[in-house]
Amino acid sequence: MEENTEKNEYSPQEQQQLFDHEFMPQLNALYNFAYKLTYDEDDAKDLVQDTYMKAHRFINSFQKGTNAKAWLFRILKNSFINEYRKKSKQPSKVDYQEVEGYYNSEGTDKPSVTTDLRVDTVKNMMGDEITNALNSLDVDFKTVIILCDLEGFTYDEMAKILDIPIGTVRSRIHRARNLLKEKLANYAASMGY
Numbered sequence: 547m548e549e550n551t552e553k554n555e556y557s558p559q560e561q562q563q564l565f566d567h568e569f570m571p572q573l574n575a576l577y578n579f580a581y582k583l584t585y586d587e588d589d590a591k592d593l594v595q596d597t598y599m600k601a602h603r604f605i606n607s608f609q610k611g612t613n614a615k616a617w618l619f620r621i622l623k624n625s626f627i628n629e630y631r632k633k634s635k636q637p638s639k640v641d642y643q644e645v646e647g648y649y650n651s652e653g654t655d656k657p658s659v660t661t662d663l664r665v666d667t668v669k670n671m672m673g674d675e676i677t678n679a680l681n682s683l684d685v686d687f688k689t690v691i692i693l694c695d696l697e698g699f700t701y702d703e704m705a706k707i708l709d710i711p712i713g714t715v716r717s718r719i720h721r722a723r724n725l726l727k728e729k730l731a732n733y734a735a736s737m738g739y
Contacts, residue, residue: 553606561605568614569601576622582692583626597622620707623689679729687722694719
């Protein structure tokens with residue numbers, strides 16, 4: 547897949563027009579995509595903000611008249627994957643001052659004060675089998691399902707966003723749907739499907 551790498555020299559007025567008319571109308575779609583990748587409002591907002599900052603920084607690489615939504619989704623997807631890889635290589639961090647402050651505060655001698663983190667962690671996910679199944683997929687499979695089935699991108703657009711051949715897009719969608727089908731088989735049966 548060849549891509550036009552020609553740089554443009556947009557004037558400040560043209561850059562503002564691109565942002566106002568091409569990029570900003572995609573804000574809600576970008577946030578929805580980011581939220582479906584992260585399932586955290588703050589992380590999704592940070593990801594969208596990072597996407598717009600990179601779009602501003604690299605605006606001269608955007609080809610006017612092409613699909614701005616696909617260009618922005620590609621930036622967001624790359625930012626997410628880079629951050630995901632960086633976080634997965636870091637050990638878990640604990641703020642010991644926060645823990646110490648909590649246990650030194652009054653009222654910690656009550657046994658009911660300490661929360662069961664296992665319950666707290668899954669509390670908001672109970673009953674949402676589809677979200678759990680989607681979250682359990684590898685990031686490559688999760689991304690193609692979101693782009694295709696939730697955001698409605700064509701295979702060609704997805705190939706450009708993900709920077710992979712269209713055959714790989716088709717293959718990943720097929721494999722991702724089969725994985726979801728396996729993970730949701732019991733749930734579908736319990737719902738009468």
